[in-house]
Amino acid sequence: MKQIKYGFILEATQPIAHHSETQGNTALIQRAKVRLKDGTFGRLPYVTGDAMRHQMREAIALAYLNAADIGPSLSEGALRLLFAGGMLTGRGSGGDVVKIDDYNKMVKLFPQISIFGGCVGNRCVPGKLQVSHAQLICKETMHYLPSEVVGWLGDQQQAIETHRAYVEETQRVRMDPTLNPANRLLMSEPARAQLEARLKISEAAHETDDPIAREESKSSMMPRSFERIIQGSLFFWKLSAMVQSELDEDTLNVAVATFLANASVGGKRGSGHGGLRCLKAFDFRWTIARQEAVPLPGDMVVRTEVGSLFFRHVAERKDEIKTWLSDVNA
Amino acid sequence: MTPLRVQARIRSAISLPGSLLMLDSLLASVVAKEQGLDTSFVATLQPTEIVIPVAKSECGRYHLASAAEYEWEERESTWVNKPSPVAAAQLWANDKVRMEQSSGLSKPWRLPIATGWVKGDLLTWYCIGDAAEIERLLSYVTHLGKRAAVGKGEVAEWAVDSCEAWAGYPVLRGGYPLRPLPTDTPELAEDVYIADGRLTYPYWMQEGRDWVALPEPKW
Numbered sequence: 001m002k003q004i005k006y007g008f009i010l011e012a013t014q015p016i017a018h019h020s021e022t023q024g025n026t027a028l029i030q031r032a033k034v035r036l037k038d039g040t041f042g043r044l045p046y047v048t049g050d051a052m053r054h055q056m057r058e059a060i061a062l063a064y065l066n067a068a069d070i071g072p073s074l075s076e077g078a079l080r081l082l083f084a085g086g087m088l089t090g091r092g093s094g095g096d097v098v099k100i101d102d103y104n105k106m107v108k109l110f111p112q113i114s115i116f117g118g119c120v121g122n123r124c125v126p127g128k129l130q131v132s133h134a135q136l137i138c139k140e141t142m143h144y145l146p147s148e149v150v151g152w153l154g155d156q157q158q159a160i161e162t163h164r165a166y167v168e169e170t171q172r173v174r175m176d177p178t179l180n181p182a183n184r185l186l187m188s189e190p191a192r193a194q195l196e197a198r199l200k201i202s203e204a205a206h207e208t209d210d211p212i213a214r215e216e217s218k219s220s221m222m223p224r225s226f227e228r229i230i231q232g233s234l235f236f237w238k239l240s241a242m243v244q245s246e247l248d249e250d251t252l253n254v255a256v257a258t259f260l261a262n263a264s265v266g267g268k269r270g271s272g273h274g275g276l277r278c279l280k281a282f283d284f285r286w287t288i289a290r291q292e293a294v295p296l297p298g299d300m301v302v303r304t305e306v307g308s309l310f311f312r313h314v315a316e317r318k319d320e321i322k323t324w325l326s327d328v329n330a
Numbered sequence: 331m332t333p334l335r336v337q338a339r340i341r342s343a344i345s346l347p348g349s350l351l352m353l354d355s356l357l358a359s360v361v362a363k364e365q366g367l368d369t370s371f372v373a374t375l376q377p378t379e380i381v382i383p384v385a386k387s388e389c390g391r392y393h394l395a396s397a398a399e400y401e402w403e404e405r406e407s408t409w410v411n412k413p414s415p416v417a418a419a420q421l422w423a424n425d426k427v428r429m430e431q432s433s434g435l436s437k438p439w440r441l442p443i444a445t446g447w448v449k450g451d452l453l454t455w456y457c458i459g460d461a462a463e464i465e466r467l468l469s470y471v472t473h474l475g476k477r478a479a480v481g482k483g484e485v486a487e488w489a490v491d492s493c494e495a496w497a498g499y500p501v502l503r504g505g506y507p508l509r510p511l512p513t514d515t516p517e518l519a520e521d522v523y524i525a526d527g528r529l530t531y532p533y534w535m536q537e538g539r540d541w542v543a544l545p546e547p548k549w
Contacts, residue, residue, distance in 0.1 A: 001364055003470055020409075033343065033406045035447055041404050049480030050411065058418070065422065073424045080436060082422075083415035087435045117479070130473045132342075132481035144341060240472045242363060 004249065006256060007238040007282035009149065010134060010263070014275035015168075016229040018047050018266035027226035027267075029167060032133075037143045044141060044163050045229055047134035051265050052237060053116075056131065058083055059258035060112050060251070063307075067314035068321045078325040081110075086119040086330030109317055109324045111251045111310060115241060120330045128242050129252065134235040134265070138163040145236055152280055158234065166233045169225055172271075176219040228273065235276070250309040257306045331385045333500065335493040336455040336464065338398075338474060343406065343445040344483035345476040348547055350397035352509065353455040355531040356474075357382040357395075360467045380531070383460035383467070387501070389512070392529040395457035396500050396508035397545055398474075405446040410477070414438040445482060456493065456500035456508065465490040510542040518543055 019027040031043040061082040080086050103125070107114045117127025135141050139162045142150065153160065177183045178195050187195065198217050205213035239256070243249045264274040314321065336353060358380045365380070384393045414436045419429050429436050453474065457464070468488045475483035498517055501509050505519030510527045527542040528535060 001366075001470075003472075005472070032408065033404055033447065035404075035451070041447070049477075049482075053480055061418075070422075072422050074422045074427075075424065076419075076427045076429060076436060079415050079419050079423055079427070079429075083418040084412065089435060127479055130478050130481065130484075132484065242470060244363070244366065 002243050002249065003240065004243060004252065005238065005240040005283075007146065007149065007236065008260070008278050009137075009152065009280040010235040010237055010276045011279050012229060012231055012233045012235070012275065013277050014264075015170075015231050015273050016047065016233070016266050016276075017226060017268040017273040018051060018229070019226065025222070025224040026169075027224070029227040029229060034141065034144075036140055042140055042163075044138070045136050045167055047235065047237075047265055049131045049133040052134055053129070053131040054084075055263065055265055056255045056259045057085065057112070057116055059262075060116075060255040063254055063258045063311075064110075064112065064314055067311045068318040069315075070318075070322060070325070075326060075328070077328050077330045081113075081118060081120060081328055081330035085116065088119045088124060089121060089329045106324075109321050111247055111313060112255065114248055115243075115252050115255065118330065120328060128244075128248070129239060130241065131239045132237060134237040136163060136166055136229065137234040137236055138166060141236075146282070148282055149236055153234075166230055167227055168230050169227050171223060171225040174220075174222040174224070176221040179219055179221070226268075228268075234279070247309055247313060250307060253306040254310045331383075331458050331460060333493050333495040334457050334459055334461055334464065335491050336457060336468070337489045337491075338453045338468075338471075338485050339487040339489070340448060340451045340453065340474070340483060341486040342481060342484040343447055344474060345443055345445045346398075346400075346474075346483075346548070347444060347476060350509070350533070350545065351453065351474060352397050352531065352533060353395040353457055354382060354384055354393040355533055356471055357384065357464065357467050358531045360470045363470070383463035385458040391512060392501075392510070393457070394500055395459070396455050397510075398453040398455055399508070400448040400453045402446045402548070403449045405444065407442050407444055410441045410443050412439050443477065445477075451486075458495075458500060461490045461492070507543045507545055510544050513541055513543055515543065523547070 016029075017027070018030050020030045021028055029045050030048055031045050033041050034044045036042050064082070074082070077086070077089070103123075106120060106125075113120070113125055113127075115127060115129050117125050117129075119125070135144065137145065137153070137158075137160060139160055141163075142160060145153075178187075184192055184195065201213060202217035202219070204210075205217055241248075241252050243252060260276075260278045263276040263278070265276060266274045268274065361380050361382055367380075382393065384395045386393055414429065414431055416429060416431070419427060423429070431437060465488065468490070471488070472478075472485055473481070473483045474485060477483070496503065498505070501507060501511055502515070502517060505517055506522060507515075507518070510529055510533075511518065512529060513524060522543045523546050524541055525544050526539050527533070527544060528538055528540075529542060
């Protein structure tokens, strides 16, 4: 049994739009209560551990499919298991009897379930991985950072501001394509006639200041605003796991490395949001009781041996994996 | 085996919805992992096979270790979201998959979950045990409570110190239980909270449940 703890300094290469809720048509970023250095509480922006963990799960799922040479052929249950951790379906043989042989076969064919956990058939398999949220590095969170991280920030001469400096509000507008006369030429005759009738009603409603007619004939143009964490913000993100085999450790490393190789998180990723890159990795070999944190030289994400065991293990079993995935209940 | 006070300093919000956070079960889970036993199969084992460095009661039914003591300082409600893997389905599903969004297994859900910050960021247990071995085992415990997989209940530091024992130590204080106790325990107050539960780990297991005296529930 071996305990692993990694820490990373991540930089937002794009603004991060990780929202908690919408009020009116304004989306608010995720914030959580944090105890500040003076003992009071403040609500600070962060990226949830759920989001980071899910991205790791997705990254290793894609690596797994690639290694097993599987194309777009998955069942709904296999999709849920690979990309969302599965669901307790209540189906599967054995009723409430835990079959260790079945479990061992599943871990052999699907190594990441040992790390991430998940639900298959009637069984909930516990994971071994704890992923923290990505903590925005700001004045209010400096006292939570390990000394190595504070030291690295100092060496890099990073200026750290209050959390408010890292959040901005922006506005976007979903345009109404029918307002452009050139687009209207692409419409069928009856549709164009109907649209122009609506536009006339709208114009008349504005002239007469008739709110009901104006509401009924308004365009579908939709301005909306949202908060986002600004590009260039830094986050401290860490994870820990208790691994029980070399395959466990390599699987964890593959999940981390494949995620960080092309990391993104949050919403609006289709329009230039969510990009992250790893600036620095810390490999903490430590025990909590003794408070020893010794960063090893070099970034673990560029170690050449990462994944050799995992990819070989999956590739050697690809036929068995295809059969197993085709009828998995998850 | 000596009287000990065990403290965990927490550096994040923690989620402890209702159930007791038992020191003996924390230690047992680490011992089980060290022995290569997967905790999902504990149900198939005799709980007594997992030996922890904590003394047992005279009757042998429970360990002399309390549940965590803490007070809430600040509370917050947050959400657990489970999205449907629709985007993945577009790329990886076979042609026959029809992913139902409004019902069934792929329906996305959003559940509230209560978290909070405890006073002084401290959880405290009392026990009679082997300090060095307890400290070694607890060094593997990095998170406590629910939603540990996503960073809730992160432990910054464990402290295992000797302490003064009191009458009833470490399972009773003023006649009120600090852990699940048999209802026939001597010196138990008359108006203690009685509910269905187990006297030893694994506490989630249905088998062996009985009426036991419990600390007052926090929420």
